[in-house]
Amino acid sequence: MLDENKVNEDAGTTESVITALQKVITLLDRIKNAIEDSSSKIPNASVQLNTVTEATELATVEILDVLDQMGTKIHMVENGLKEFDGKGIPERQLLMLTGIRQTLSELKENTSNITVALQVQDITAQKIGAANHLIESVRRELLNELNFFETAKLKTDEARRHVEEEKAGPKSFDVNASYMKTPEHQTKIDEVVTAWKENEKSS
Amino acid sequence: MASIKILIVDDSITIRRIITNALKTVGFTDTIEASNGKEALEKLPNGKVDFIITDWNMPEMNGLDFIKIVRSNPLYSSMPILMITTRGTEHDVVEALQAKVNSYIMKPFTPQELKEKIEGILKTVQVSTE
Numbered sequence: 001m002l003d004e005n006k007v008n009e010d011a012g013t014t015e016s017v018i019t020a021l022q023k024v025i026t027l028l029d030r031i032k033n034a035i036e037d038s039s040s041k042i043p044n045a046s047v048q049l050n051t052v053t054e055a056t057e058l059a060t061v062e063i064l065d066v067l068d069q070m071g072t073k074i075h076m077v078e079n080g081l082k083e084f085d086g087k088g089i090p091e092r093q094l095l096m097l098t099g100i101r102q103t104l105s106e107l108k109e110n111t112s113n114i115t116v117a118l119q120v121q122d123i124t125a126q127k128i129g130a131a132n133h134l135i136e137s138v139r140r141e142l143l144n145e146l147n148f149f150e151t152a153k154l155k156t157d158e159a160r161r162h163v164e165e166e167k168a169g170p171k172s173f174d175v176n177a178s179y180m181k182t183p184e185h186q187t188k189i190d191e192v193v194t195a196w197k198e199n200e201k202s203s
Numbered sequence: 204m205a206s207i208k209i210l211i212v213d214d215s216i217t218i219r220r221i222i223t224n225a226l227k228t229v230g231f232t233d234t235i236e237a238s239n240g241k242e243a244l245e246k247l248p249n250g251k252v253d254f255i256i257t258d259w260n261m262p263e264m265n266g267l268d269f270i271k272i273v274r275s276n277p278l279y280s281s282m283p284i285l286m287i288t289t290r291g292t293e294h295d296v297v298e299a300l301q302a303k304v305n306s307y308i309m310k311p312f313t314p315q316e317l318k319e320k321i322e323g324i325l326k327t328v329q330v331s332t333e
Binding site for chain 1: 228265289290307309316
């Protein structure tokens, strides 16, 4: 009677273990599918980000072209106005000329400010490059995890090859690139440079 | 002063254009470009370059390695070099100075900053060669 109870108990335990294992296998399968799914989407995200960089670069160069043309035209008008330098010109027209020169000078400053602001494209590109690098790292980690699933091995190798092929965009970037540079920041840099040079002279 | 030839080394087309435009507005019109250190090294011997402006983070060969190679060549040991980069920590600046850059600007920069730095470098280079 006691033996029969023991056998029944063991059978129950074995059944529980099998059920638990089945649940674990199902869970692992779901994890594997999730990893495969996620890692296959990452190259698309990466490519999309590179497209953003390329598009903003193209647009920025077009804006710079326009600014270049504006600068040339402003320069031409300024040179043309030099012919009307004061001699025999009524006071009212002289005032107008001064006004035009002032406006041209402001326009030049505006174009210069736009040019400075366009540096944000490079800074953004570096940020995107850093984000892309991070995405690729995550993808590599996911692919490593996939290696644990024997059935996914072939797909993993295929996916890894795909990653190598897809690796595009800036490979060199400053993860801390920032557009928010204050005059104090450059002053600090200049102080470091000056101190270094003085130290070099004295040594 | 404005007749010097400047080599601009940056992987960003945008920044190369911006530097070229900025240089033009302050009187430096003679420029050539390279998109990384390796390309710059190829252009240097035949380019009759008087001054180098370089970025730090670039593919193929970064600005720091480029400067070290340039400085190791006796022909270019006194070549004026200005670094323009997004990197702005004290450690970065010191590292660039150790590689023997003459001056350092953090992006974003203004044409005026660029002019001041170039003129400042040229002045010290003239003084040291006199």
